[in-house]
Amino acid sequence: MPEVQTLAGFWDELRHADGAPRPAAEELVRQLSGLSLAELRARQALAELDIVTMGITFTVYSQGNGVDRAWPFDVIPRVIAAEEWRRVEQGLVQRLRALNAFIDDLYNDQRVIAAGVFPAELLKESANYRPECRGVRPRFGVWAHVCGSDLVRDRDGTLYVLEDNLRVPSGVSYMLENRAITKRAFADLFARQSILPVDACTDELKRVLTSLASPEAAEPTVVVLTPGIYNSAYFEHSYLAQRMGAALVEGADLMVGEDDCVYMRTIGGPAKVDVIYRRVDDSFLDPEVFRPDSQLGVAGLMRAWRSGNVAIANAPGAGVADDKVVYAWAPELIRFYLGEEPLLANVPTYRCVYPDERRYVLDHLRELVMKPANESGGHGLVVGDCASRSELDECAARIEAEPRNWVAQPILSLSVAPTLTGRGIESRHVDLRPFVLSGAGHYVTAGGLTRVALREGSLVVNSSQGGGSKDTWVVE
């Protein structure tokens, strides 16, 4: 392979420390060795052309204007051994079973609080807990039908769950498109080895969504509810709707009738909707109940949902478990609801709501990553060894002011993968977002979206802040 600039001390996803390829990556490394840098760049260029032609975009906002950017993609895939992946799958399914049981419990009997496992005051101050959801029992006891759990690998090779995104997680469409593009860039490799397919994901999603409809609906109508063209993930909403053969709707296309059922406005008249895969945040979902100024939701939707006339995925209120503070309790939740030990590790997490843990954090700011509970997209993070003195002081002040809102974790040495840069092939930090679908059963995508921090030395992988992505291969 063209000379690869490696980073000592970090786990390389494709190679051992001595440069020898990991078993699952042997074929890929062999193929890359046979390519000159120019040839590799040519494949990258073709991939980028594919992206522009296929219109794979995401939208970045600055100064009120949205710009559709081509999806930033690196053509060198990231590889995971199938054997390791099977263990990860089991761990993720276990985690989602516990998280869903937790959400269902919080909105009903609250046994977990009565048992003293989860502090009541955390619930009181939780921004995503929706009292309007009390007493609701969605089918199968599942509230988070789609969850994107971010995984990271530390220096010693251990995979950790970094966070669970189960409000409106995005990335499935980009994962599927990454595979489509990579199949064209490295077609021969797909013939020579067994790389698990990812295409079934949208069929599985459709199956899960359809299963949520009430049994009376002979052929349930499933729709994808999007905030519209100005949302940064609009491409994905449209893509998923198309792949599932579901209608892509906006709030204004729906209405709730006097019968508390949801209808779409079609040219033939109102058509009943059975399941809504919603990509609109809770607070904008229903102006009758949440933000009254919302133009994105449907007045009366909560009424319809509570009476069981329409199923919503992910359910309103599921976000209570999408919280960096709740995250810290995940191992205990697995034990409480399932009576099992966690198969997948949590990153050791200090909870500032507890005085002793808060003290530790304030004394060790430089060695930790401080995270505010409810921000997404990597915003608000303070990375101790990169921040300035004044940034750290400001962070300490915010922790003292709102301790419940903050957790901290050791700075992980995120694993790296070879990535094509201006200078050649260099190591860049990566994470992984597999998607877990929960309904009557569970389904985990084979791999998921690998996100890569394209800037040298950066740990920030989010596309809105300079990140890119790679295809992920689970190899037998």
Add this chain to the structure above:
Amino acid sequence: MSLLLSRAAERLYWAARYLERAEDTARLVRAYTEVIVDLPTTVTTSWAPLLAVVGGEQAFSAAHGRSDAGERRVIQFLLAEDSNPGSVAHCVRFARDNLRTTREVLPREAWQVVNDLFLYVSAEAGAGAARSARSRFCDRVVGEVQHLDGILSSTWSRDEAYELWRLGEALERADMTTRVLGVRAASLLAARSGAEHGDHAEVQWMGVLRSLSALQMYQRATRAPIESAEVVRFLLSHRAFPRSVAYCVARLRASLGALPHVERTLPALEELEALVAAVADAGRGDADGVALDADMDRIQLRLHALDATVADAFFAVGAAGPR
């Protein structure tokens, strides 16, 4: 029960109308320019009739005050000016905006073509006003809309979305044909007795046919010299020709028949059909141009009424989109 969203339906219908309008305007500008070029320079020519055809006189004087309708300004107005809702640039932009949010309903390649056209027009419309670049610009606009039509015809299932598209397209096309007949033909007829244009009548009538891409088919159908009554009859009633009013009305009937709420849309359609038949029977080719112009106005009003009926039947349930 239909599953085409009212909002999507409205956007498709209007995208089709805007693209037809853009294509027809480009064709009109191209043909008119050719006529003017063919006439001897001793003949005084006016560009005002072009504005009259597209009904842009008011908008033009709003934009340019009392300045005279010189060639450059009129062409610029019709091709590039964004303040003119009928300009090619404006129409293509609106069509593209409409399609941006209804992509999943159309064949995928369709969006690519419209988006590319939008990028081209955005970049070139201003320069396209100059005579040297004009026909290339107009050719491109017409060609790309026809390219789109090819994609739609060969890969779009004949579902409700498709029928709504053809509905909007047919309505807009009928409207344009009546405008050309109403203004151009009427003014030619009215001036027929005058010596000034008499010698060049044939050239001008050819221009009328060319502005609707009808010359070749006219010649095949009539095998007669180009003559006013025949041209009017051809453009109004020759059902086989796809830009005639009669053909468009038949297309409207076919599309409405394939859509829901037929009982609501049929009456307006039948009134339109009756009027077109009556006007054809009256045989305006020989009569004075004023009556022809008035007849065309009446047909346009019926088209407008049909448009309102369509909006009421299909779009009213939903939210408004760009119009």
